[in-house]
Amino acid sequence: MEADTSSWQAVQLLVMRKRGNTGRRYRSGCSMFLLALGILFGSYARDVFSLRYQEASITILDIGITLTVIQYGGDRSLSVVSRNGNTLDQKLIADWGPNLRVNLYRVDSKNIAIMDFGDTFRISRDSFVMKSDTPSKDWKYLGTFVRLQQKLQFSPAGEADECMDILMAEPPPRNGRENIYRERC
Numbered sequence: 097m098e099a100d101t102s103s104w105q106a107v108q109l110l111v112m113r114k115r116g117n118t119g120r121r122y123r124s125g126c127s128m129f130l131l132a133l134g135i136l137f138g139s140y141a142r143d144v145f146s147l148r149y150q151e152a153s154i155t156i157l158d159i160g161i162t163l164t165v166i167q168y169g170g171d172r173s174l175s176v177v178s179r180n181g182n183t184l185d186q187k188l189i190a191d192w193g194p195n196l197r198v199n200l201y202r203v204d205s206k207n208i209a210i211m212d213f214g215d216t217f218r219i220s221r222d223s224f225v226m227k228s229d230t231p232s233k234d235w236k237y238l239g240t241f242v243r244l245q246q247k248l249q250f251s252p253a254g255e256a257d258e259c260m261d262i263l264m265a266e267p268p269p270r271n272g273r274e275n276i277y278r279e280r281c
Contacts, residue, residue, distance in 0.1 A: 258276050
């Protein structure tokens with residue numbers, strides 16, 4: 097009987113040791129999993145949160161307006177402010193590509209235009225209105241709002257070619273500026 101008791105105690109001791117090792121292995125495995133999860137989330141979060149809110153602006157002195165493209169997550173909008181503080185706001189096409197651009201054009205001495213992949217808007221100094229418009233080959237390209245190295249910025253015409261990314265299988269729109277549409281700007 098005493099041999100059975102000592103065998104039983106030996107088995108219990110072995111099970112307890114095994115459970116102790118299992119607990120350590122379990123805690124170690126959980127720690128490694130959480131560490132890997134933290135590393136993955138950290139690298140993902142840096143990319144997501146760096147794009148959370150950004151804006152870039154340019155002022156056109158002779159017309160007396162400031163244009164600001166705002167990106168918040170995947171949403172983009174345009175805000176136009178006149179010298180006297182009046183504001184026009186326009187939602188732009190959702191940002192689904194890394195280099196989606198918003199091009200700026202001089203229409204004439206009193207008007208400018210903004211073109212993104214979704215639409216074109218003419219902004220008039222005299223009546224301070226923003227209307228949907230059709231691009232013209234006669235417009236002068238001034239530059240583009242584009243995200244470079246995770247930062248939204250305005251790049252003038254001398255630094256950034258006039259371009260618009262084609263992001264789908266459809267042919268580019270026929271709008272007088274067909275030559276600006278490319279697969280990769």
